[in-house]
Amino acid sequence: MAATIKDVARKAKVSTATVSLVIHNNDRISSETKTRVKRAIQELNYHPFRSARGLASQKSGNLGFIVTDDHFSRSEPFYTQIFLGTEFQARESEYYVLLTTIPSDFNERENTPRFVLEKNVEGIILAGKIPHKLIQKLDNYTIPLVFIDYYFSPSQHPVVMIDNISGGLKATQHLIDCGHKDIAFIAGDLQHPSISERFQGYKMALQSAGIPFREELTQYDEPYPAREQGYLAIKKLLNRKVQFTAIFACNDAMAIGIVQYLKEKNIPVPSAISVIGFDDVEANLSLDPPLTSIRVPKVEMGIQAVKIMTEILTRKHTGPRKLLMPVELVIRGSTCKRQGEVSLYK
Amino acid sequence: MAATIKDVARKAKVSTATVSLVIHNNDRISSETKTRVKRAIQELNYHPFRSARGLASQKSGNLGFIVTDDHFSRSEPFYTQIFLGTEFQARESEYYVLLTTIPSDFNERENTPRFVLEKNVEGIILAGKIPHKLIQKLDNYTIPLVFIDYYFSPSQHPVVMIDNISGGLKATQHLIDCGHKDIAFIAGDLQHPSISERFQGYKMALQSAGIPFREELTQYDEPYPAREQGYLAIKKLLNRKVQFTAIFACNDAMAIGIVQYLKEKNIPVPSAISVIGFDDVEANLSLDPPLTSIRVPKVEMGIQAVKIMTEILTRKHTGPRKLLMPVELVIRGSTCKRQGEVSLYK
DNA sequence: TTCTATAAGTTAAACGTTTAACCTTCCAGG
DNA sequence: CCTGGAAGGTTAAACGTTTAACTTATAGAA
Missing domain, CATH: 1.10.260.40 (lambda repressor-like DNA-binding domains)
Structure with a gap:
């Protein structure tokens, strides 16, 4: 032995x-x-021996990571990257990360994650939209929580957020810089704080450019922001027969769906319509045309969340409750200078 | 408390x-x-309390999962899906999975994963190509190992493999069925058992169709099978001025690189050249044209590996040392009937 | 000289389970 | 009526660390 x-x-x-x-x-x-x-x-x-340590010190040496199943198995490896970041930083701090996915329709009667019950994690990192019922359950245990890319208002837990407002601003500003004036906004689920903040950025950019905000250029009643929803949303928007030359999609997934629909309808991107996304999952795909987007430091967000968590666990956390991660415009082929007036409707 | x-x-x-x-x-x-x-x-x-159990029973309740960093952060979410499968089945069996990535150039002096040293895992699942040095190290500890999508000959550990031969056969047969006779084979790293088996399937299909195997239609000296390598390989192949109407790429990543190069050279896919890949990561991308491929049950492979592992841990394992996962042809837009003689070289 | 403070350890209990070994009780078989 | 064994528990040690409380030695202060 x-x-x-x-x-x-x-x-x-x-x-x-x-x-x-x-x-x-x-x-x-x-x-x-x-x-x-x-x-x-x-x-x-x-x-x-880890277990002996755990028993004597009442510390498992593990962190939990919770994400909904649909988020994690999404086509775009957004949360996967975040998870990778936590794993990376956890190793630095001598922790392991126990991942668990939960159903997105988690309800009252569902079980609390086993690692909480068995005191197998010292803190939990929650990524993406998490059902409130679960948050409430977790709050009954005195275990530190750190959120990534999601928060809900009464909560006092630290959170690592994307600087969505600034991202929305940059995206819209880029389109404005390209000479666009009629810029559509497409999203799903405005409940989600990230999305509504991007919307805010969009409006701010318009305003400071002196372009009036027009409700009829927005389309955001899809339940969540995925490819098919992008596809459906642009369809609805076009049915409205409004004229525009650029689209700011709330994320790349929707942008992909949008581009796909436009292709099918033979509306050239970007010459007729420029499309910009958000998240920059492009590196992992290889779209045609390559998508202009707002880069989000996904791995870095995971890293920061674990850093905050370890600070909390060692009682050293004095930083802000809300960490804003900077974003960056990445110009690729799906946006270009406005090409005069192209009528979308025959 | x-x-x-x-x-x-x-x-x-x-x-x-x-x-x-x-x-x-x-x-x-x-x-x-x-x-x-x-x-x-x-x-x-x-x-x-997990830790108390762990101490008394000498069982941590965890499984380890090892994958090289470049495999895991690959663009195509192949190993991510496998990991998800292990996580899923582990939950069924009341285990947690501790993931750790290792550098692909792992060497002698590198550390053994911490979860082994601290006796924090009861067994380890290894996915994809793993440096031999590490396997040797792990073999010094009496801890059960289960491999996924990789093995090396002297090893006596159970392994979950893709039925690559059958996949190579099906892929090639599909091209033959489409009327193709001059079918190129592109790969990287024939050392890897999966790749060489696919190559075997390719040759078997040709043979049983009475088509002679021609070395000049193959290109497999890239170090590993990724997009850029696909791009480079097709370039080399075309430089050879051989005539062919279809390509079997050893995986989708290379196929993507191949299609990209062909597009750039204005060689239409599939009308001039049909391209078939392997792994079926398509669902997660959205390529143009969508890629015909061989579907591999990625999540299921993770599930099976954990099932085998739990059998070993409860001493009930009697199954075969090598489990072959069936594959399936998925026909999409990158392959089609041979369109007469199209000269590739102006 | 005695007292106090500090440095450098040691002792032993505690952490929360598991499990081998032991203890009753009860009943059937001879 | 005695014996053996099964059924249904209990006792207590063990698992490998951590850590509060204690000890001892040494030095300097009074």
Whole structure:
């Protein structure tokens, strides 16, 4: 069997307590003893048994990661990237991440994630839209929560957010810079804070350019922002026979659906209509034309969330409750200068 | 604090041992006692503390999942899907999955994954190509391993493989059925068992159709099968001025690169050249034209690996050492009937 | 000299389960 | 009536750490 702390203690001729203190770098131990113990640890290739540590210290060494199943298995690897970021930073901080997906229609009677019940995680990171019922359940346990890309107002938990307003601004401004004036906005689920903030950015950009906001150029009654919903939304918008030369889609998934519909209707992108998305999942796809978008630092968001969490767990967290991650315009082939007046309707 | 086994024992007026036996459904306990204890558990909302269990039983309740970093953050969500499958089945079996990525150039001096050292996993699932040095290290610990989509010959560990030969056969046969005779094969890294098996299937299909195998129609000296390598490979192949009307790419990633190059050179797909891939990541992309491919049950592979692992851990594993997952032809827009003789070279 | 403070450990209990070994009680078989 | 064994528990040690409380030695202050 593998060596235990007793073996180390015996070898270094100290008590097991001393070994433990050395491992935790306690300064009550002289440096001579420390090196002696450390050598014994080396020679025996000793590593503390996680479960024993967990029991004695009441700390599992794990973090939980919760995301809804549809978010995680989405085509666009958005939350996958975030998860990867948490995994990366967790390793730095000597944690492991236990992932669990929950049904997006999570209800009252559903089970609390097992890792909470079994006290197998010290804190939980929640990514994307999470059912309120679940948040309420989790709040009954005194376990720190950190949100990513979602929050709901009364909540006092730290949250890592995309700077959506600025993103919406940049996206819209880019279209304006390209000479567009009639800029449509397409989204799903304005409940979601991220989406409504992007909408805000859109309106702000219009306003500061002196372009009046026109409700008839918006389409946002889809239940959620995915490809088919983009496809449906642009269809509805075009049925309204309004004239426009550019679209700001609330995310790349919808933008993809939009481009697909436009292609089918032989409306050229970007010459007739420029399309800009949000999230920049492009790198992973390879669309035609490549999508202009707002880059979101997905991996970095996961990293930051874990950093905040470890600060909380070591009582060092003094930072802001809300961390805004900067975004960046990435110009590709789906937007271009306005090409005069192209009538969309025959 | 949350209830412990002692609280339950007190409430049900039994010893803690009895509670434990009830939890494990031991038949030494009468059914009356069982229901009494179970009620107490319910009322106290008791759940055993994972770490305490881990210490007493020497079982962490976790499985490890190892994949190289470049595999996992690949554009095509192939291994992500497999991971999702393991997560899903692990939940069924009351396990959690600890993911760790390792550098693909893992070497001797690199650290053994921490979850092994700390005895934090009961078994490890390895997905995709894994550096031999690491496998050797893991073999020094007596911990069960299950491979997915990779194996190396001397190894005696169970493995979940794609039925690559049959897939290669089906892919090639489809092209033959479309009237193609001059069918190129493009791959990277023939070392990888999956790839060389697909190649085998290709040759078998040609043979049984009476089409001679021609080395000059193959191109497989790229180091690994990704998009850029597909792009480079088709370029090399075309430089050779050979005539062909169809390509079997060893995976979708390469196929995507191939289609991209052909587009740039204005060689229409599929009318001039039909392209078939392998893996079927299409559902997640949305290519133009949509890619004909061989569907691989990615999630299911993860599920099966965990099933095998749990069988091993409960000593019930009698199944085969090698599980072959069936594949399926999915016909989309990148392949079509041969359109007479189209000269590729002006 | 005695007292106090500090440095550098050690002792032993505690963490919450599991499980081998043991203990009753009851009943059937001889 | 005794014996053996099954049924249904209980006792208590063990799992490998952590950590509060205690000990001892040494040095400097009074």
